[in-house]
Amino acid sequence: MVDGLPWAAAFVLGAVVSPTDAVAATAIGRRLGLPRRVITVVEGESLINDATALVVYRFAVAAVLTGSFSLVDAGLTFLVSAAGGIAVGVGVGFVVTAVRRRLDNPPAELTVSLLTGYFAYLPAEALGVSAVLAAVTVGIYMGWRAPQLINVQVRLQGTAVWELLVFLLNSLLFVLVGLQLPVVLDGLSDVSTVRLVTEGVLVSLAVIVTRVAWVFPFTYGPRLLFRGVRARDPYPAWQPVALVSWMGMRGAVSLAAALALPLQTDAGLPFPGRERIVFLAFCVILATLVLQGLSLPLLIRRLGVRDDGLSEVEEARARIHAAGAILRLRNEGAINDEVMQRIERDLDLEDSRLDN
Secondary structure: OOOOOOHHHHHHHHHHHOOOOHHHHHHHHHHOOOOHHHHHHHHHHHHHHHHHHHHHHHHHHHHHHHOOOOHHHHHHHHHHHHHHHHHHHHHHHHHHHHHHHOOOOHHHHHHHHHHHHHHHHHHHHHHOOOHHHHHHHHHHHHHHHHHHHOOHHHHHHHHHHHHHHHHHHHHHHHHHHHHHHHHHHHHOOOOOHHHHHHHHHHHHHHHHHHHHHHHHHHHHHHHHHOHHHHHHOOOOOHHHHHHHHHOOOOOHHHHHHHHOOOOEOOOOOEOOOHHHHHHHHHHHHHHHHHHHHHHHHHHHHHHOOOOOOHHHHHHHHHHHHHHHHHHHHHHOOOOOHHHHHHHHHHHHHHHHHHHO
């Protein structure tokens, strides 16, 4: 339906608009008290989507640049690249974990945290395996080991640093698109405005509808087919599944992938449909952020999905463990009466804050 876009470029477009961006969706969800499992599913899916989409993007762009594509060769290369990237990510995560265990300096630990993705990406790129999967894998590995490595001070400072960094990167990407969009539109000056709007609407609808059609079967299908999955994790209610299917907004990764498209093929010809791909990617991002983002609060209220209270249960458990540790330290003489009184006063203030 996109006039003049060859199949190879169409696959590039598919790879560009496939990764979801959880930032906006989870921000709204947390503010409106969505169950933590829904937030976790959306965030985890976004992380995996980024990796798989960018690997597919790499193969699709290579097919356009070289003018040739072999499904068998691409499939084998994909498997080797993915396995190699995961292996590099786990290896780097193991090394970084050993280093951070020996650190007790918040600035140094935050610096290592910021550079860990590059520690995985660069060697994977040099080895010719998936650098993106390596970076994602080391991120998951370090997130799993974080409770054993990060103290309160590093966690508080790290949260502020990463939030600021994510905000700046997202802002810069949108600024870059804003700067490139006039050039892209100039390249599409021979196409009517009605045609461009129609294509943008069609591609955006395809992205939204495909996600809804995908989430429901792949949520209930494994439970229907496999008794072990069903016993371990029973059928969820349809309302949270509907919310997950609607929280598929696109954002920074799609922008970065569109802007990274080469200008020319290996034969020296212009990259086919580059302006069209950048424009349509922008349309999909705009449509999902505006349509789905603005309608998400209303949908949450209409479906009646509310917080499952897991955060409060975990906080209560943590407070019980902390109180037990304090009592043990007091019995051992490690805490004097003055410090104990201060702790009790702080706990009373915290209880009052939670009650309010």
